[in-house]
Amino acid sequence: MSLDDTIERLPLKTFTEKAYLDYAMYVILDRALPHLADGLKPVQRRIVYAMSELGLAAGNKPKKSARTIGDVIGKFHPHGDSACYEAMVLMAQDFSYRYPLVEGQGNWGSADDPKSFAAMRYTEARLSRYADLLLAELGQGTVDFTPNFDGTLDEPQLLPARLPNILLNGGHGIAVGMATDIPPHNLREVAAAVLHLLDHPDASLEDLCRLVPAPDFPTGCEIITPRSELLDMYRSGNGSVRARARYELDEGDIIITVLPYQVSGARVLEQIAAQMQAKKLPWLEDLRDESDHENPTRLVLVPRSKRIDVEALMGHLFATTELEKSYRVNLNCIGLDGRPGVRDLRGLLVEWLEFRTVTVRRRLQHRLTRVQDRLHILEGLLIAFLNIDEVIAIIRYEDRPKAVLMERFALSDTQAEAILELKLRHLARLEETRLTGERDELAAERDRLQGTLDSDRLLRGLIRDEIKADAEKYGDPRRCLLVERGASRALAEAELTPSEPVTVALSAHGWVRLAKGHDVDPQGLTYRSGDSYLAAARGRSNQQAVFLDSTGRAYALPAHTLPSARGHGEPLSGRLTLEAGARMLHVVLGEPDERYLIASDAGYGFVTPLESLISRQRSGKALLSVPDGALPLAPLRVDGDADLRVACVSTAGRLLVFPAGELPELARGKGMKLLGIPGKLVASGEEKLLAVLALPGDAALRVLSGGRHLTLRGSDLNAYSASRGARGKPLPRGFARVRGLELEV
Template sequence: MAEERSGESIGPGNDARIEPIALHLEMQRSYLEYAMSVIVGRALPDARDGLKPVQRRILFAMHELGLTPDRPYRKCARVVGDVLGKYHPHGDQAVYDALVRQVQTFASRHPLLDGHGNFGSVDDDPPAAMRYTETRLAPIANEALLDEIGADTVDFAANFDGSQQEPTVLPAQLPFLLLNGCTGIAVGMATNIPPHNLGEVVDALIALVHKPELSDEKLLELVPGPDFPTGGEVLVGQGVRDTYLVGRGSIPMRGVAHIEEVQPGKGRHRRGAVVITELPYQLSKAGWIEKLAEQVNDGKIGGIADIRDESDREGMRVVVELRRDANAETVLADLQRRTALQSNFGAIMLALVNGQPVQLNLRRLLQEFLDYRELTLIRRTRHALKRCEDRLEVVEGLIKALHALQQVIALITAAPDAASARAALQVQLDLSERQADAVLSMPLRRLTGLEQESLLKEAAELAVERERLRHLLDDRTVLLDTLVAELKALRKRFATPRRTRLVEGGDALVAQRAAAIRPNAELQRQQAFGALAPESRLLIQADGAVKILSAQMLGRLHLDEPIQLGEHPAPARLILPISEQPLLLAFTGSGRVALLRWEFAGQQPGKLERFLPDSIEGEAVVQVLPLPRQGSLGLLSSDGRFKRLPIEEFQELSGRATTVLKLKEGVTLQRVVAGQEGDTLIVATSTGRVLRLSLDETQLPLMGRAAQGPLLMRLLPGEQLVGAACLTAAETETTGANQSTVVVATASGQLKRLLVSSLRPCQRGDMGQIGLRLQERGDYLVDLQSPTSAAVGSAVLGLLTDKGWSCRIDLNELESEDTSGTGINLKLPQGQQIQELIPLIN
């Protein structure tokens, strides 16, 4: 960093213009200048006309080009070029993007520009290049923004190079900041103002003019909520009140949908469907449909058979066709809960007031506009009065000259030049310089009697107009009456019916959605369980599918029989009778756990994510485990740590996800095992090393949720723990043909059934021993499982490859070996590797 010095010059020749400065001071100054430039000159709108600088410059440039609504369209490239060259020295794409937004009917409630060509769509399609599109001013911009630009209503300032003059603000006759809203991100602040209905806003302005102390409640009755150009619904509640009373709030929006029967195709039965006709503001229709399809394919939203976009020029129509067994109301609730069909508009009513960013509530915003409009009316009236007085002065001079016509002629003919004639007229007829110039430039046709009568009539009218304008300036009540009359005229000219419907009781609806539409989760859970047949079975497959099947249907699947490797349905991870109402825990790789609400799979089968809290959406579920009645759960992380938690930590889980293992960056939860004091724990690493130790309080004590757990096994660089199994004391003590075994597998297909008795007991933190010698260079262990602890008497173990192929292996055909054995090699298809072993839990 440079040091501050004074009186010392730097550089060749000791140039005195170079001054040293501390780097941190220069950074502060430069950053502050940059921040203020963005805040004042780029991102935030002015509270008076509701425009950002680029929008204001586009409108003024088009006004200067004469692109009024009654004139032909002009290429957007011409407009952009004028704006860049004269007023806005920034990127051409930024100017064109701002122009396009002012054209789009789905982005602005009252578009300020009229476009001709492709300016994008609600499907988020990009607009055509500026060389193809054309534009001109919309009537509302021409009449309510630019009509008074030449009446000295606003100040002008030099442009960036001093060659042109541009208005610092436009003489807006309506509060466009509220009518069209605004979105902008500055440095350290942002604005996001929703659009509103013109008729409602004008009514509020008139009410404030007549009664400035109008109550907040009455003001909110006049402006009950935003009016989005895309329609939809607004849930009126505390969010709307906060926005209007404080200037910041979260406004719940909802698309418009109804349920009807549709004909899927010729010869097919009619089906129920949810039809969406309006989407929330700023939501891309194509993007929403794409994300909905992803959630349906992932099983997060069930009951949907097909999604079709039947939108046309008549309007939007997205048909969500339902399966025959689906409940339409449930699917609609899922769409609102799990997609952006119901979302929030985060309102921040921030705008520039006297060049400073200020958060405005509704009353302050309306009052700022009224004060500005009153000022522009006064300036317009003064300008009109000056023009009236100037013209009256000229007309009176012409009348005076006509009354002394012969003398005027004589004075002019006798004068040697124009200046002498002007001076003579001023002296002899007592005329002002302006009057004398008007007499000298008067055409001969003005000497007719008809023209003289016209001048007398004009003088009388000008005198009356002068008195009216003076009265307007002297009496504020008359001025405000004029303001109100003009507001009413604009309301009659441009007001349109409200497009966004207001739904009362929004707070209750939002709270219901926040609770995942489960006002009483336990009651709904019991109701869902009561609707299931008592003899049904719960099936969870390796791909995450959750189903409720009858015992007969399950028997037809033959899930406990061996099958060759191929593209089969995903193997079963878990099969349980629902009569026991098992509590299932779902663990994610980030160390969180949540209850699996499998009871609702009877209504609509789906993937695991559908039956888990929304808060863990996007997290990978690594294991689903029935909650044991006693003992503890052990959590194994990839960095070699093992943490035991008592069962009591999991018995009081609510509907939310809970963190039970804090992990370092890059570390994941690998396996969860259930065990009791005295059981045997066996873990394996990616290099084939295996560790056996006793599960007791001395080596592996019980811990709380905040702990990370002790280091279970020392790992080599790049080595990870990949699997674990817990065997009871009874299983460990078996001898002969029934000895306990674990199964290990490598990525390339090396499979081995390892005798537990061949493993020596170790202590926590040991290196363990080689349990499987890898036969191929670059191969690595992917999993270790204990089929005996998963399914008593089960002789089948599932296997899944990284391409989704699977098989079920008969363990009776797999010879048990000690640590010296190498197992067998499965023949895998080209390019496929084993991903995991899947013991069947039943």
């Protein structure tokens, strides 16, 4: 045979497909996904079994973790010790596992840093009381054993869990092409659902969800997912659960007492502090961590004032930090058929109940077999006691006493062997009485076991009683509160900014600054050489400062972000992008729903809410279409008074007063004619709209011309009233050169 005949040849495509498939199946079945029966991955199952073999039961003295890990990787799990130890640590952390399987001594990490645990040479561990639910029936013929990796030892394929650990502690893992995310649940609730399903095999998913309403995380929190979404999650096996921290008020301070599952308090404080440093959370004055041994979670937030809306503030923090967290749910596990699959809640419990029924039946059958074997031996021993003298003679004088005993008394090989192994001290008369009593007790037990195995009703009753007893022994109250709440909302920057009176001053060269208060005289501020006052607006610090340039474009900046008036400010061109040749003309501060008249000196305009002027873009937004040679006028607020009138005056001294209700409302554009100035006069520049003013119902109008002024009220003012777009009436001689309009105080 040549060397070529011994070489197997495969196409690369076939080889790689098979190799990857084998790897994928190994990761899915032997590493990443838990089994439905006991809820454990192979490494977890091997750790628990190795600890039980080391005698590390809950009541025994703990041993070094290094000893346990050594046995695990040396006998059952030939992988890295660090990964194996980390899996063991996870099962010991009461903030990671709802019902820890391992009880540790030493540093096993903290909720703030779960991976800060000490090395395994420093820590000690033993099994927890809860682990008895997985191990109590292990030696009773309940599960199959398989050879370990080198064939020198046997290990259980599964652990005979007395409760559905797959739901109680959940599981997380990423395999190849699939993953699992099973959240933990409350033991009493899951036990109640299993009992209900045991009594009512046709129970609906809705019935079970009334008993198991939601997951129950170990750290406790508020589960705010609506019940309808939770029901859909349990029906499909996929979904998400949203958890929220719990807080209370203590003398004005906000005390966070419970954090969501797997959320670090230190991380939450970092996120809040980052917002405070960025001046995006001015409502808070201070925060500190007062957590200690008695109060594992106590994060203190100090509001800047008692007038702060705590609910709005916490809603913002829920939306912007890990104080509220969403958890993916994927009920994917390996079923009793050895195949992975996503199950709904009912299917998962039904399948586990099948496993539990088979486990109990195997346990009873194993016990029945042992009882029957013992009864068989007892029958032979009692025959020997009834014929003790003859038995002694046969043993003493016969060369082959075993065969003679079997023939003389019709004994089996097992019975004859038991007789031959009797010690002399067991030949006392009281021993016969003891054997008779043991036979009667075992006979009664045999009948009871056989009756249970033959009756489905009795078998279900036994399973029911055991689940009830385990739920009473190991169960505890629910830790997570079920509270349906609306989605949290991050506050807008304006809502977070303190509302203080401010004055925005704009210079002729486009420099802007912000002064606190309304009593500031913007014209009296000092300006850079060659620069001067142009416009100003008064409002609140949490409002948007809206700027209007010579081309009719509107821009907006948060008022509180503008530079202080202690200096000369800064040019708007550094924060906004203006078109070539454009210059800033006007500034407005107000609420978004306030209505303003936007007009050009060509005599056209329209009304729009202030929010239409607000843009997030550096380049602003097109607002007013300005004819060539025309400029926008200062925006005029025109809402509030039902009898409000608008006064328009042109450079030729023509005045028009009309009801504000005649103004068109648009989002943008050129607008409608306000004052009827002939187009040829506008084009030549001979006449333009000089000013507009809002007049309340009983107000008087003051017309300024040079150093003089004319006050119009009542019938004198009504003489200038007409419809919007009219030509207007000329003012008296001497007021043809109007320089402005004012309200009469």
